[in-house]
Amino acid sequence: MEDDRRFTTVLRDPRGEERHSETKDQPMLLSPTLAINQEIDRRRRAGLPVVALGFGEANIPVHPMLTAALGEHAGRAGYGPVQGLPELLDEAAEYWVRRKVPTRAEHVVVGPGSKALLFAVFEALGGPVLLPGPSWVSYAAQNRILGQQVVTVPAPTGQGGLPDPEALRDAATRLHADGAPAAAVLMTIPDNPTGTVASPDQVRAVCSVAEDFDLTIISDEIYLDLVHDPKRDVLTPAQIMPDRTIITTGLSKSLALGGWRLGVSRIPDHGPLRAVRERVVGVASEIWSAAAQPVQRVAALAFSEPPELVDRIAQSRRLHSRLARTVAEIFAAAGANVAQPEGGFYVYPDFEPIRGQLAAQGAMTSRDLAHLLLEEEGIATLPGVAFGDDLARLALRVAVPMLYGTDDDQRMEALEAESPETLPWITQSLDVLHAGLSRLAGSSTMPNTTPVT
Structure with missing residues (x-):
């Protein structure tokens, strides 16, 4: 008998057949x-005390160059073209060209965040959609809203963000x-929720399956400029198959402009x-008319990549890396695989x-575990099941940026610090995390984590 555990079907197929207990008819x-x-x-x-490790907001100060530019253009209140302002289309196209992805301005579509653009892309492509498992919460949810089938395919160990190629083929x-042949396969490079980056060989293998089954590739690259090692060889599907790949990205993660709501997509004309x-x-044109001018x-300006913003992204990349590694060490010391x-x-x-x-x-599921940490220790995380993982798997998604500080002075100091994990407000939260995980693991002798170097 064939093993159905290799991939999971959720939502409904195009015929309306129910494949999961959670349906479009539910709230x-x-x-x-x-x-x-x-x-x-x-x-x-x-x-109430809380160590905030649940929400994925970049949480670094907005660069003064960007706030000055916003003020300069605040009086431009017209709608503008639906596809986006010509200067932004040009700069976004050149941004991708610098990353070895052939792009013309007419390939670019602008929206109020990459999230809105992903929804429009899912709607335009239809289903079924093949997702890596686990994956960001909104991919499956958006398809659920559309009544489209999603098939979740496990990601390779340590290479989250894309489906295992063999299981994808199956x-x-x-x-x-x-x-009901699949319409698309989605990749996230780097990955949310795992924080890992797929290898070039794995990306090539998934692209090969996409070509064999005539699948459109959706590449969510919102974290691409935050790969921790800037010298690392990172391959994206559009570098291999530019005519088959739709890209979405934005400024919410690299420059912490999430609340400004701006995303861009690259959709080829092939x-x-x-x-x-x-x-x-x-x-x-029917939903958001045009992103805020x-x-x-x-x-x-941001996509033109002036040196000041390139330096700010490099600073934030280093901060994210150090705190993520420090927090990973604390969880590993508590007995978790990380x-x-x-x-x-x-x-x-x-x-x-x-x-x-x-x-x-009483923690039998990831939901139980997240609840236990929050209620007993004041540590806010998200359960793996929220990202499409098996409920029984005791996995958590942990986001580190809310540790950086509660005001711009603290965040800027963290951004500029040689060892941000030693700043007092960050150390305080890390100590609470360490102590809470020690109690959770049933060990009072769990070693203190050593700051990364």
Whole structure:
């Protein structure tokens, strides 16, 4: 009998057949990442202590060059073109050309965040969509809103963000045999939630499967400029198959402009993807009309990559790397399996090695574990199940940036510090994390973590 555990089907297929207990007819719940942020805020306003490791916000100060540019253009209140302002389309195209991805201005579509653009892309492509497992919470949720089928394919160990190529081929073969061939496969480079970066060989292998099954590749590269080692060889699918790959990115992670809501997508004009781009622009015209013009003009500046902003991104990359590695060491010392963080600002510990100790405290699932940490220790994380992982797997998604500080003075000091993990407000949170995990693991002798060098 064939092993169905290699990939998981959720939502509904195009015929409306139910494949999962959670359906489009059920209430749409608040996104887990936003929900935990609201819970953290509620606890702080109530005077409750909390170590905020749940929300993936970059949490670094906005560069003065960007705030000055926003003020300069604040009076530009017109809608502007649906696809985006010409100067932003030009700068975004050149940004990708510098990354060895052939792009013209007419390939670019601008939206109020990459999240909105992803939704429009999913709508234009239809389903089924093949996702890596685990993966960012909104991919499956957006397809659920659209009533489209999603198939989650496990990611290779230590290489999150793309499906295992062999399992992907099996999933695509099965869908084709069922008469509902997959429309697209998605990759995230670097990955949220695991903080890892797929190897060039794995990217090539997934691209090969995409070509064999005529799949569009969606490449979410919102963290691409935050690969921890700037000298690392990182290959993206658009560098291999530019005519088959749609890219989404933005400024929320690299420059901490999440609240300004600006995303860009690259949708090539080869074959059927030309119609996809036209459909995305049509959807944009009916939903958001045009991204805010002042923010688009700031984005044009940002995508031109002036030296001051390149330096700021390098600073933030270093800060994210040091704190992610430090937090990973603390979780590893508590007995969790943790892949070395390689990009972005996430850690994904798996507590399987101490399942027995956790079961004795009532933590049988990742949801139980996240609840236990929050209620007993004041440590806010997200359960792996929120990212499509198996409920029984004792995995957590941990985001480190909210450790950097609660005001711009603290955040700037963290950004500029040689050893940010030794700053008093960061050390205080790390000590609470260390002590809480020590109690969770049932050990009072868990060694103190050594700051990374």
